[in-house]
Every structure is written in structure tokens, then in C-alpha cells.
Amino acid sequence: MKLKLIYTLFAFSALALLFLNNSSGPAEVQGQDRTGSPLSIAPCQACHSSGAFSPTPQLQILDDTTAVTTYEPGKLYKVRVTVNASGDPAGYGFQAVALSGTGNVQAGDFMNPGADVQITPLNGREYPEHNKRSSTNTFEVDWEAPATGTGEVRFYAAVVAANGMSGSGGDGSAFLNSPVTLTEVVSSTAEANELFEAFTIYPNPVGNELNFRIQSPGQSEYQLRLLDLQGRTSLSRRIALSAGEQVQSLDVSQLPAGVYTIQITDGKRVSSRKVVKR
Numbered sequence: 001m002k003l004k005l006i007y008t009l010f011a012f013s014a015l016a017l018l019f020l021n022n023s024s025g026p027a028e029v030q031g032q033d034r035t036g037s038p039l040s041i042a043p044c045q046a047c048h049s050s051g052a053f054s055p056t057p058q059l060q061i062l063d064d065t066t067a068v069t070t071y072e073p074g075k076l077y078k079v080r081v082t083v084n085a086s087g088d089p090a091g092y093g094f095q096a097v098a099l100s101g102t103g104n105v106q107a108g109d110f111m112n113p114g115a116d117v118q119i120t121p122l123n124g125r126e127y128p129e130h131n132k133r134s135s136t137n138t139f140e141v142d143w144e145a146p147a148t149g150t151g152e153v154r155f156y157a158a159v160v161a162a163n164g165m166s167g168s169g170g171d172g173s174a175f176l177n178s179p180v181t182l183t184e185v186v187s188s189t190a191e192a193n194e195l196f197e198a199f200t201i202y203p204n205p206v207g208n209e210l211n212f213r214i215q216s217p218g219q220s221e222y223q224l225r226l227l228d229l230q231g232r233t234s235l236s237r238r239i240a241l242s243a244g245e246q247v248q249s250l251d252v253s254q255l256p257a258g259v260y261t262i263q264i265t266d267g268k269r270v271s272s273r274k275v276v277k278r
């Protein structure tokens with residue numbers, strides 16, 4: 001009976017050691033998010049809790065060498081996690097994740113891990129993390145920004161500054177107080193060149209009077225044109241718009257029947273719609 005107990009204890013401690021062997025990243029060894037994200041049951045502090053070295057994590061998303069706060073969908077960036085610590089730690093570790101949406105889904109793709117970094121898949125997400133105690137305090141990995149429409153991306157990260165004693169004792173740990181967020185930029189030239197967010201015309205087909213409803217960003221003058229199918233200007237006039245939504249009308253009774261394009265421009269950008277004259 002006593003022997004059995006000892007065996008059981010031994011088996012348990014062996015299991016615990018196996019489970020806690022964390023010189024490699026916690027996603028790989030423990031199957032856990034330790035970044036301090038909403039998916040994190042407990043960050044690195046749960047074990048590395050002595051508070052030594054007072055580390056502070058820094059996470060930057062770099063476009064070439066410039067840190068950015070926005071991303072262009074599909075573009076490649078570099079994510080750099082730096083562990084700033086006092087004293088003289090023997091080594092460093094980290095874990096990071098990029099999440100989007102209310103479901104905290106994987107945002108974009110991590111690739112090309114730098115020195116001492118691995119990318120561990122876990123629950124459909126990717127976790128860049130250390131693959132051994134690293135002697136440098138900087139970790140780098142490439143990140144391909146997600147597709148158009150993903151919206152805000154949140155980066156979470158936690159770090160450890162370790163004393164090199166092959167255990168979690170005597171180490172310091174911290175995670176980002178709040179995630180580093182990137183907002184999506186709309187890079188489509190078609191959308192960037194659109195003058196008005198909202199621009200509708202009615203009736204269509206039109207008889208004598210064409211109405212157009214516009215959401216104008218400010219008070220300004222614009223050039224209005226009606227072009228025929230050959231691109232010739234059939235009608236042209238300057239219009240003044242005030243800020244906000246408004247409706248204007250245009251007398252088109254003199255126009256020959258056919259298909260036209262109505263175009264409003266400020267000289268740089270343009271909004272246009274097709275209209276049929278009866």
C-alpha cells in the first residue's frame with residue numbers, strides 16, 4: 001500500500017515535470033495561450049512569478065523599419081517583441097498572438113520565424129514563441145496582414161526574463177497591459193478615388209428631371225457632367241454643395257434619348273453613375 005502511494009506520487013511528479021518542462025514555448029509544451037489575451041487562462045506569471053528582473057514587453061509591427069499602427073491587407077510586416085529587463089538575466093522567452101473580431105480568430109499569418117522563434121499551431125491559431133531559452137532579448141517573425149474587411153487586429157504578448165536555473169523560480173515575467181492594435185487601411189484605388197460615400201440618382205430611366213442624392217463631406221463646388229456613350233460631354237455645369245445629405249435636380253428634357261454617365265468631380269476624385277434618358 002505504501003509502495004503504491006510512492007509509485008503514484010512518483011508517476012505524478014514525473015508527469016508534472018513533463019508538463020512543466022517549458023524551456024520551449026508554452027503553446028508547444030503546455031498547449032496553452034499564456035499571452036494575457038482573452039484566451040489565456042493564466043499568463044507566464046502563473047509559474048514565473050518571483051518578479052526578478054522587472055521585465056517589460058514591447059511589441060512593434062514594422063513596415064521595413066518603421067513601426068505602424070495600420071495595416072494594408074495582404075502586405076508583409078515584421079513583428080518584433082523586445083524584452084526590456086533590469087539586472088542581468090541569463091535568457092529570455094516570449095509568446096505572442098494576433099487576433100481579430102469578437103470571436104478572437106487568428107488574424108493574418110505568421111511566417112519566417114527568426115532566431116530562437118517557432119510558430120506553434122494551437123486551437124486554429126498561430127503562436128510565435130521561443131523554442132529555447134534565448135540569449136537575446138529580441139524576437140522577430142514575419143506577419144502577413146489578413147484579407148480586406150478583417151478590421152482591427154489585436155496583438156498580445158507575454159515575456160519572461162530568466163535566471164537560467166532550469167526552472168520557473170527566480171524569473172521575472174510580464175505581459176502587455178493592453179494589446180497593440182492595428183487598424184485596416186483601405187488600399188483599393190477604386191474606393192480611394194470615390195468622391196462621395198453615398199451618391200444615388202433617380203428616377204432611372206429618366207424623363208425630364210434627374211434627381212441626385214449626395215452625402216457631401218463638406219461645403220464645396222464641384223463640376224457636374226453628363227457624358228454620352230462616346231464619352232462626349234452632353235451637359236456640363238458647376239454645382240455648389242453644402243455639408244451633409246442633400247438632393248439636387250437637373251433638367252435633362254433637352255437631351256436626346258440614350259445612355260449617359262453622370263459624373264461629379266472635384267478635379268482629383270470622381271463619382272459616377274449610369275443613367276438612361278427616355
Ligand code: HEC
Binds near residue numbers: 164
Ligand atoms: C505552468 C507553468 C509555466 C508557465 C505558465 C510558463 N512557464 Fe516557462 N517554465 C516553466 C518551467 C517549469 C520551466 C523550467 C523547465 C525547463 O527549463 O525545462 C520553465 C522554463 C522557462 C524558460 C527557461 C528558463 C531558464 O531559466 O532556463 C523560459 C525562457 C520560459 N520558461 C519562458 C516562459 C514564457 C515566455 C512563458 C509565458 C509565455 C512561460 N514560460 C510560461 C513553467 C512555466
